Each structure stands twice: as C-alpha cells, then as structure tokens.
Amino acid sequence: MALRPEPFGALAYHYGNRKLNFLRSPELVRLVDDLEHFDSARAAFDNLDLDDGKWPVYGQALDALARSDFIEPVGSFGGDRKVDR
Amino acid sequence: MSALTDELKRGLDAPICLTWELTYACNLACIHCLSSSGRRDPRELSTGEAKTVIDELRELQVFYVNIGGGEPTIRTDFFDLISYATTSGVGVKFSTNGSRIDAETARRLAAVDYTDIQLSLDGADAATNDTVRGIGSFATAIAAMDHLAAADFGPFKISVVMTRHNIAQLDDFAGLADHYGAELRLTRLRPSGRGVDSWHELHPTQDQQIELYHWLLDRPGVLTGDSFFHLNALGSGNLEGLNLCGAGRVVCLIDPVGDVYACPFVLHDEFKAGNVRDPGGFPTIWRSSPLFLELREPQSAGACASCGQFDACQGGCMAAKFFTGLPLDGPDPECVSGHGQEALAAVGAGRRPPSTSDHSKPTPVRFIPRTSPARP
Numbered sequence: 001m002a003l004r005p006e007p008f009g010a011l012a013y014h015y016g017n018r019k020l021n022f023l024r025s026p027e028l029v030r031l032v033d034d035l036e037h038f039d040s041a042r043a044a045f046d047n048l049d050l051d052d053g054k055w056p057v058y059g060q061a062l063d064a065l066a067r068s069d070f071i072e073p074v075g076s077f078g079g080d081r082k083v084d085r
Numbered sequence: 086m087s088a089l090t091d092e093l094k095r096g097l098d099a100p101i102c103l104t105w106e107l108t109y110a111c112n113l114a115c116i117h118c119l120s121s122s123g124r125r126d127p128r129e130l131s132t133g134e135a136k137t138v139i140d141e142l143r144e145l146q147v148f149y150v151n152i153g154g155g156e157p158t159i160r161t162d163f164f165d166l167i168s169y170a171t172t173s174g175v176g177v178k179f180s181t182n183g184s185r186i187d188a189e190t191a192r193r194l195a196a197v198d199y200t201d202i203q204l205s206l207d208g209a210d211a212a213t214n215d216t217v218r219g220i221g222s223f224a225t226a227i228a229a230m231d232h233l234a235a236a237d238f239g240p241f242k243i244s245v246v247m248t249r250h251n252i253a254q255l256d257d258f259a260g261l262a263d264h265y266g267a268e269l270r271l272t273r274l275r276p277s278g279r280g281v282d283s284w285h286e287l288h289p290t291q292d293q294q295i296e297l298y299h300w301l302l303d304r305p306g307v308l309t310g311d312s313f314f315h316l317n318a319l320g321s322g323n324l325e326g327l328n329l330c331g332a333g334r335v336v337c338l339i340d341p342v343g344d345v346y347a348c349p350f351v352l353h354d355e356f357k358a359g360n361v362r363d364p365g366g367f368p369t370i371w372r373s374s375p376l377f378l379e380l381r382e383p384q385s386a387g388a389c390a391s392c393g394q395f396d397a398c399q400g401g402c403m404a405a406k407f408f409t410g411l412p413l414d415g416p417d418p419e420c421v422s423g424h425g426q427e428a429l430a431a432v433g434a435g436r437r438p439p440s441t442s443d444h445s446k447p448t449p450v451r452f453i454p455r456t457s458p459a460r461p
Binding site: 002004005006007008011013015018020022024 | 088089092095097098099101146148149174176199201
C-alpha cells in the first residue's frame with residue numbers, strides 16, 4: 001500500500017488489488033501511518049491524543065481499510081471505493 | 086453532494102491516474118476513435134523522454150497510468166516502458182485491440198506484475214464489432230483473449246464502448262466476460278476524434294440509455310470508468326464511482342507527442358495545457374498550468390442551474406458538449422431529461438470545433454472499374 005499526501009488527508013492505493021481509498025483527515029493519515037508501531041489500533045489512536053469520542057469514527061475508517069485489505073486483520077468484504085478511470 | 090466530491094473538484098496534488106496515449110500508430114481505423122489515430126507522428130516521445138515522464142509520475146506518486154494509443158503495443162519499446170513503469174511503482178493498465186498478443190506475448194505479459202490489460206471489443210459478435218472496428222477485428226480480439234487465458238494471465242478486462250448497436254448485447258458481453266473470467270468494462274461513446282462524424286449514428290437512444298442505467302444499477306461490479314454519471318439524472322440512485330468530471334482535477338491525458346490535455350477525451354488545442362518537454366515537465370503543468378487551475382475553480386451550472394437533477398448529473402460530460410458545439414455550462418447532448426436535444430437543435434452550423442489533431446490514415450482512393458455500358 002502507498003499513501004500520497006493530499007489537501008484533505010491522503011490517497012491510499014493498494015498495488016495488489018488496485019483499490020483506492022480516500023483518507024479524509026490528517027489525523028487518520030497519521031493513525032494509519034502509526035499502526036505498525038503499536039499492538040492495537042486503539043493504542044495507536046490513544047497515542048494521537050484525540051478526543052475519545054472520535055474513536056468510533058476512526059475505528060470505522062480502519063474497518064473499511066481492513067475490508068479492502070489495505071491493513072490487517074481482514075474483516076468481511078465490502079466498503080472500498082471502486083475507482084476505474 | 087459529498088464533501089469528498091467537493092474536495093476532488095478542487096483538484097488533487099497529482100492525478101489519481103492518467104491516460105497516456107503512447108503512439109498515434111494503429112493497424113485499425115475504428116470509426117469512433119477518439120484520438121483519430123492511424124499514422125505514427127514523427128514527433129512522438131523517444132524511449133528516453135518517455136522514461137523521464139515515468140520518473141516524474143513516480144515522483145508525484147501517480148499510482149497507475151492507463152496506456153493507450155493508437156495501438157500502444159506497436160511501439161518497439163512497449164515492453165521496455167511498461168516494465169520501467171511497473172518497477173518504478175507506477176502500475177500500468179493498457180488498452181489494446183489484441184493484434185500483437187500471440188501465445189508468446191501473452192506468456193510474457195502474464196509474467197509482469199502490476200500490469201492490467203483492456204481488450205477493446207465493441208460488439209458481442211463479429212458483425213456488430215467489425216462494423217465499428219474493422220473487418221477481422223472481432224476474431225483478433227477473441228484470439229488474444231484465448232492466448233491470455235491459456236497463459237493464465239488472470240482477470241483481464243473486456244472494454245466496450247456502448248453504442249446504439251450493442252446495447253442489446255449487454256448480457257452477451259457479461260457472458261463473454263464470465264467465460265474468460267474477465268472483468269467487463271463499459272464506457273460511454275464520445276463524439277471525439279473520428280467520433281465527431283460517427284456519433285450521431287452510433288450514440289444510444291434515450292430508451293437504450295434507460296436500459297443501460299438500470300442494467301448497471303443491478304450490476305455494481307461492472308466497471309464504467311465513471312463515464313455514465315449523466316445517467317444519474319434518471320433518478321433511481323447513483324451509479325458506482327466518482328460522480329464528477331475529473332478533467333484537470335483528478336485525471337488528464339498525455340498524447341504521443343507529449344502534449345498534455347485536461348480531458349482524456351478532448352485532444353483539442355482548447356484543452357491543451359502544455360507539453361511534457363516544456364521546462365518543469367509534467368509536474369509543472371499539473372500544478373500550475375492556467376487551464377488546469379481554471380478547471381479547479383467552481384464551475385457555473387449555467388443553463389442547468391434551474392434543473393432539479395443537476396446535483397445528480399453534474400451537467401454531464403465536457404467532451405460530449407465540446408465536440409457537439411454545445412456550451413460547456415449547459416446540458417449534455419445526451420441529457421436524459423431531453424434538454425440536450427433542444428440544445429443540439431439550437432446549435433448552428435459551424436459551431437462544432439474543427440479538429441486540431443488528426444492522425445487518420447488517408448482514405449485510399451480506389452478506382453472501381455466499371456463495366457462498359459451496353460451499346461444500343
């Protein structure tokens with residue numbers, strides 16, 4: 001997977017399945033970038049010092065990324081954005 | 086409208102992907118060719134210049150390029166370039182008529198990572214396809230698909246331009262894709278290139294547009310290049326994909342001589358932003374060409390502002406309007422609410438823009454011997 005910075009956050013691209021995701025906040029980009037350094041997504045989120053109430057939104061965003069195999073573990077299928085230009 | 090769409094309209098730091106026509110040379114002469122291809126242009130980018138473009142795309146983190154032409158596989162450095170791109174992290178999807186894909190080439194392609202193939206086919210049978218793409222082109226494409234399947238290439242794409250004559254074959258195309266384990270990709274016919282002349286006879290009827298819309302709504306897995314968003318005005322829900330004109334915002338085109346156009350379907354001087362050979366190359370054009378910056382400004386809905394469907398269809402396709410002589414801030418010529426027909430009727434002769442890029446092969450002038458009339 002590759003992350004490309006954009007004004008709204010970042011574009012994430014999966015070279016294997018050619019799926020594209022829009023990470024629509026700088027904090028989410030940092031969270032995704034940090035994941036590999038933490039044991040759990042929640043621990044990575046806590047490290048960002050964000051409002052605790054925002055966790056469900058970020059958790060959902062990570063779920064969507066997991067569903068399209070951008071990050072592991074892999075959950076059920078669906079939720080990615082098909083891009084074909 | 087989603088905030089994401091608003092963000093995309095303001096343009097990305099680099100294209101999501103871009104279309105790169107590698108050569109104007111083509112062994113076919115499809116009557117709807119949007120780049121009016123046929124003959125190679127002597128000014129086409131050299132291998133070295135093409136690799137410089139790939140280096141720039143890598144720097145910009147352009148994830149993949151849609152390579153086309155002409156027939157891109159005609160270039161002798163075709164394999165060199167796709168392997169240079171994919172090893173640089175720039176994935177390749179290329180469109181081909183299949184004429185160069187024999188058993189050996191198919192095996193070679195199957196061995197390259199990050200390469201996707203789109204076989205062009207505009208009819209589910211030879212009669213329908215060959216009328217548009219030329220005699221023998223159906224058999225050629227099928228042979229190429231057989232070779233790709235035998236080489237275990239994996240799921241390639243079958244790419245179909247939808248016309249009045251093949252909409253009735255939608256299920257046949259789906260069946261053909263299933264047969265090959267391929268993905269089906271349907272795109273919109275644009276009145277671009279040689280399509281300027283064939284569009285009026287080829288574009289789908291209103292009833293066919295409605296049929297296509299519902300067929301696609303039922304099959305979200307079918308790819309469309311996001312090209313049918315004008316159909317969303319039919320109101321039963323939006324088709325999959327990005328519902329906006331991406332020209333100069335998320336996509337653009339590099340032609341074989343290095344000219345950069347905002348829209349992959351408008352190879353015309355009015356939409357030319359620069360040339361990759363200019364100082365600063367492609368990145369400077371993408372970031373700061375006046376044309377691209379203008380396209381990222383809020384666009385007026387013009388004559389469509391009072392239509393309740395504007396949010397759904399976004400006024401349709403810029404290329405379709407431009408080449409039919411319609412104002413860019415008015416309805417699409419195939420507006421499903423019928424506003425396009427009214428607008429087309431109001432277009433005076435000469436409003437259609439003259440071509441500024443044509444590489445069609447000269448039409449052979451044939452002497453047809455006539456039998457001498459019988460003497461009285």
